[in-house]
Amino acid sequence: MFNVDKIREDFPILKREVHGKPLVYFDNAATSQTPQVVIDAIVDYYSNYNANIHRGVHTLSQEATDKYEEARIKIQHHFNAKQPYEIILTAGTTHAINMVASGFETLLQKGDELIVSALEHHSNIVPWQMLCEKTGAVLKVIPMTGDGVLDMKTYHKLLNKNTKLVFCNHVSNALGTINPIEEIIEAAHKVNAAVLIDGAQATPHIKPDVQALDVDFYVASAHKLCGPTGVGLLYGKQEWLEKLPPYQGGGEMIATVSFEKTTYAGLPHKFEAGTPNICGGIAFGVALDYMNSVGFKQIASYENELLEYATEKLLQIEGLKIFGTSKNKTAVISFNVGAIHPYDIGAILDKLGIAVRTGHHCAQPIMDYFQIPGTVRASFSFYNTKHEIEIFIDALKRAVSMLS
Template structure:
């Protein structure tokens, strides 16, 4: 049974105070908190079998290698990838996207076109702009509407036999919009284009099935899914990963090295040069285990309750505007809003004084803010360990902040 009070006991940080007030953490879209079960795995690694992997014959190295590769298998099973070597460990979503962008540098030609959506995080815009500068390919944008939803019908006008890549986030980090990625993938594949889905915001709330989606690349970060920072995942179909050149050169990614010529290792090591974040990868697997022990259906149902509850309360505040889908079935547990002409930073600062952590600014999604002609928003984002009582305190503190700034 889902019991939020018991779940909260798993998270030591939720017991602390900020500015003399109990912490209310509503910045989960930036980084989720880490349960004791994952912290214990990190401590156990450094206490008992810290060693470099894949290269050592001694016991510690073999133990670390086994744990690291078991984590890869956990991630493969969670995302339902066909093969474990289709899972590449990276430093996070941004690194994963850059890996693919670099890999396509030798594939794209000057007449080719790539498409990104208007809802993207900077990490799913800038690498593709850099790729276009290197190759001469053209970047096109799938537009959005006033509800913060993509104009999917426009995709048919943008796609052509010149389209080689399409990029879109599964869920918008700035607005919480859930994008119809299955439709986008199917349309792109009809013209022979590959698709990369940024799953950074979806993976804490949804359990993606990459085979069912038939997606070519899917990326995410562990720190959004109750895991540590500095580690993430790239899923890529084997045939695409084999076509791409390595992102970095160094140890681990080689087969044979001489001063005349170097040959590369097979997947996944081809893309994992150097000593990896061994502990991070193992803890990533532990975080996946933890999330699955809670159950993604339970998580989705509970977070949906929080979203409805918070939305109803916030909309009662005069002058408050929520950006993003009006239909709550089209979004996840993110509320991005402003209050009249009060700057979001000022409200965020006052909320922090009351122990409440929210995110303010453009959320690394400046084109979205430019579309709405605003400098940024206040973003409250919920996870399954938040409570309705915390939302009550958040709303009360927000009203107090508004009075102070009016």
């Protein structure tokens, strides 16, 4: 049974105070909090078997290697990748996207077309713009509608024989919209285009099956999934990973090196040059174990309750407008109140112990569409409560009263 009070006991940070008030943490879309079991795994690594992996004959190195590769298999099973070597451990979502963008530099030519959605985080826009500047490829955009969803009719019209790659987020970090990625992937494949899905915002709420989706690339970050910062994953179909050249040169990614020629290692090592975030990778696996023990169906159901409750309460505040009103969304609410600047609201909420995000959320094109400087974003996780939402609503009303 889902017991939020028991779950909250797993997160030591939820016991702290901010400015003399109990912490209410509603910035989960930026980063989730970390349960004790993951913290313990990090301490255990550095206390008991800290060593470099893959290259050592000694016991500590072998233990670290085993734990790291066990984590890769946990990630493989979680996302249902066909093979463990289709999971490349990265520094995070942004790193993973840049790896693919760099690889496509050798596969594109002038006149090729890439398609991006209007709902993207900057990290799924800028690398592709840089790629287009280098190759002469053309970037096209799936427009959004007033309720914060993609215009799929236009998407289908954009697809053609010149389309080589489509990339979009599974869930909008700014609005919470869940995009119809199944339709996006199926349509792209009909014109032989590859698809990259940015799962950073989806994976805390949804357990994606990359084989069922038939997606070519899927990327995500551990720190959205109760894991540490500085580690994430790139899933790629084997045939695509073999087509792409290495992203970086160095140790670990080689088979042989001479001053005349270097040959590269097989997957996944071809893309994992240098010493990785060993502890982070191991802790990522532990975080996935933890979230699966809670259960993603239970997480989604409970977070939807929080979303509906908070939405109802917020809409009772005069002058408040929610941006992103799709019926299919995760537990994220972006809003403004009248002409009050979102930063000012966020600053007062912080003094009352409440952590929200303000600004354009690295999704400036969305804010430009709505002609606003940014929003206040409250994002909920499975360890949040309705009581915290009530505290938040009271504090927000106080902030609005002070700023009106």
